[in-house]
Amino acid sequence: MVEERDWATRFADLATYALVALLGISCLLPFLNTLAFSLSSRAAIDAGRVTFWPIGFHLENYDHIMGRPEFVRSTSISIARVLIGVSLELLVCVLTAYPLSRDYLPMPGRTAFKMVLLFGMLFSGGLIPYFLIIKNLGLLNKFAVLVIPQALNIFHTIIVINFFRGIPRELAEAAEMDGASHLDILFRVYLPISTPVLATVGLFGAVIHWNSWFDGIVYMQSQRNWPLQSYVYGTVVTGSLDMEIGWGSISQVSNITIRGVTGAFLLFASIPILVVYPFLQRYFITGLTLGSIKQ
Amino acid sequence: MDIEASRVAQLATAAARPRLRSEKRSFRSIWRQHWLMYVMLLPAATLLILFRLYPLWGISIAFVDYNPVKGLAGSEFVGLENFSTILGMRQALSIFRNTVSIAVGKIILGQVTAVIFALLLFQVTYKPFRRTMQVISALPHFMSWVIIGGIMTQILASKGLVNMALQALGLPAVRFLGDTRIFPWTLILSETWKEFGFGSVIYLAALTSISPDLYEAAAVDGAGRGARLRYITIPGIAPTIILMSCLSLGRVLDAGFDQILVLLNPVVYETGDIIDTFVYRVGLLGGSWSIGTSLGLLKSVVGFGMVLLSYWLADKLANYRIF
Numbered sequence: 001m002v003e004e005r006d007w008a009t010r011f012a013d014l015a016t017y018a019l020v021a022l023l024g025i026s027c028l029l030p031f032l033n034t035l036a037f038s039l040s041s042r043a044a045i046d047a048g049r050v051t052f053w054p055i056g057f058h059l060e061n062y063d064h065i066m067g068r069p070e071f072v073r074s075t076s077i078s079i080a081r082v083l084i085g086v087s088l089e090l091l092v093c094v095l096t097a098y099p100l101s102r103d104y105l106p107m108p109g110r111t112a113f114k115m116v117l118l119f120g121m122l123f124s125g126g127l128i129p130y131f132l133i134i135k136n137l138g139l140l141n142k143f144a145v146l147v148i149p150q151a152l153n154i155f156h157t158i159i160v161i162n163f164f165r166g167i168p169r170e171l172a173e174a175a176e177m178d179g180a181s182h183l184d185i186l187f188r189v190y191l192p193i194s195t196p197v198l199a200t201v202g203l204f205g206a207v208i209h210w211n212s213w214f215d216g217i218v219y220m221q222s223q224r225n226w227p228l229q230s231y232v233y234g235t236v237v238t239g240s241l242d243m244e245i246g247w248g249s250i251s252q253v254s255n256i257t258i259r260g261v262t263g264a265f266l267l268f269a270s271i272p273i274l275v276v277y278p279f280l281q282r283y284f285i286t287g288l289t290l291g292s293i294k295q
Numbered sequence: 296m297d298i299e300a301s302r303v304a305q306l307a308t309a310a311a312r313p314r315l316r317s318e319k320r321s322f323r324s325i326w327r328q329h330w331l332m333y334v335m336l337l338p339a340a341t342l343l344i345l346f347r348l349y350p351l352w353g354i355s356i357a358f359v360d361y362n363p364v365k366g367l368a369g370s371e372f373v374g375l376e377n378f379s380t381i382l383g384m385r386q387a388l389s390i391f392r393n394t395v396s397i398a399v400g401k402i403i404l405g406q407v408t409a410v411i412f413a414l415l416l417f418q419v420t421y422k423p424f425r426r427t428m429q430v431i432s433a434l435p436h437f438m439s440w441v442i443i444g445g446i447m448t449q450i451l452a453s454k455g456l457v458n459m460a461l462q463a464l465g466l467p468a469v470r471f472l473g474d475t476r477i478f479p480w481t482l483i484l485s486e487t488w489k490e491f492g493f494g495s496v497i498y499l500a501a502l503t504s505i506s507p508d509l510y511e512a513a514a515v516d517g518a519g520r521g522a523r524l525r526y527i528t529i530p531g532i533a534p535t536i537i538l539m540s541c542l543s544l545g546r547v548l549d550a551g552f553d554q555i556l557v558l559l560n561p562v563v564y565e566t567g568d569i570i571d572t573f574v575y576r577v578g579l580l581g582g583s584w585s586i587g588t589s590l591g592l593l594k595s596v597v598g599f600g601m602v603l604l605s606y607w608l609a610d611k612l613a614n615y616r617i618f
Binding site: 009012013016017019020021023024025026027028029030031033034037048051091092095096098099100102105106107108113116117118119120122123124125126127128129130131132133137148149151152157158181182183186207210211212213214218229232233236237259262263265266269270273277280281284 | 320322325329331332333335336338339340342343345346347348349350351352353354356412415416418419424425427428430431432433434435437438439441442444445446447448449450454456459488491492493496520552553556557571574575578579584587588591592594595599602603617
């Protein structure tokens, strides 16, 4: 490491740090910009003075969205969806992964089941046949449509299968000697030592549930049943906000602005992700690599 | 066989097991001992049948002139007519071309930026800085396209952040979301921005698993930065690059439904409308159920073939298996 002393190397190092910092910060600036708009006064926004720092700080945009009954309702639907959806998913996931992971026990049909599972993960009939089935099953407009179809996450199940495979068979066999059933082994032997994979799958599952919005707008004809992300889509993205302002339901003299309200919506909807993110980031590698551990 | 006896039998097999797989047992004895394992598969089997296999039956909509009032049974069978209608459609070629070109653009740019960012991060020797930057850059990956799309609409607007920056640099304003030539690039670049950080995670993991001994030995032998990059770093992550490239092949028809649905507007249908958005807008919302189903089916079948091909290649070239 002798040649690292010269100035060219130092310059290269400095340039690398600067470039990495620039790229990293570029991921935050759009969020900061949106945050600044949501907290800035109408005058500052109209004058085009707002970039990354709020000017004329106020919280009226946030007061405004909190005051919308649909906002409160859709937020609670989203919370319920995450809690119920993730619990269901984890339950189905471990129940499925256990028999499929114990390859060394005889189980006729196991390979066939895995093949169907893989097929189910890779092939879909498309949006319209799926919609028709949801309709035939009577799930349209029901909360269940947000959690039941997603209860089987095949990709997550494969991750858990591969993790379970790494558990020494002697552990399970020792429990079997003591007369433990398969359910006992799963819940008393496997699960207590599977926290990393369960945390990974649970957190990723929670993010997926919180972020899902298309199922809301397609399967819930009544907007009363929309989760938060669908509501944000319907309000902010498709532009009903502009119409509301046109109709005068938002006062023109207050500090409430379209850009501000939009920003408040978008940032509020990302809060849960930011809250779980410190936990989530620990499992990036686990989530990426667990699925590929083989044998 | 009572429980004691089965336990003894288990002990015996456990003691004398070179390969348990080859052992032949009657299904009845297996069922008696392991029936719970079948019961445990019941929830997944039910969900699999209801939501993955049952919808396959709905594919038959593609072969009839579907009438929502009469239902599938009452609709007239038309064979492959829907498919020939699609091939004769004015937009057919453009939505197919849009789908593939946007998807391929995203795959290529996404891979390249992820590798470059990982290489840059790897040069950063101060670990807390490296970790912080990786975590910050991966954040957008975990946000939904509703949020990112909403933010994009704001910052790419005519008076948005990006155009303010362009103006400050003395450049003309760009209509990112309203210009047919620009729009596909807006899609590709915004997706790349959202994903490069998280995409780099796997490459950085591969880079950090290269043995430091190699670098030290190379340094002792007088290899400079360039030589080490060329002969140690690149070969070290090549398998990961090959694997990710193989797997990405399965996504050539996935141009990003969520993103495009959020950002698409009628002005840019010509270059921004993809198979998925067309199926949703014209098929599901517009009521052309049979056309939508046929088009969706074409995409599913080709996509499925590409995924199988990508897995086969990944297995051959990078020893990757899912199970």
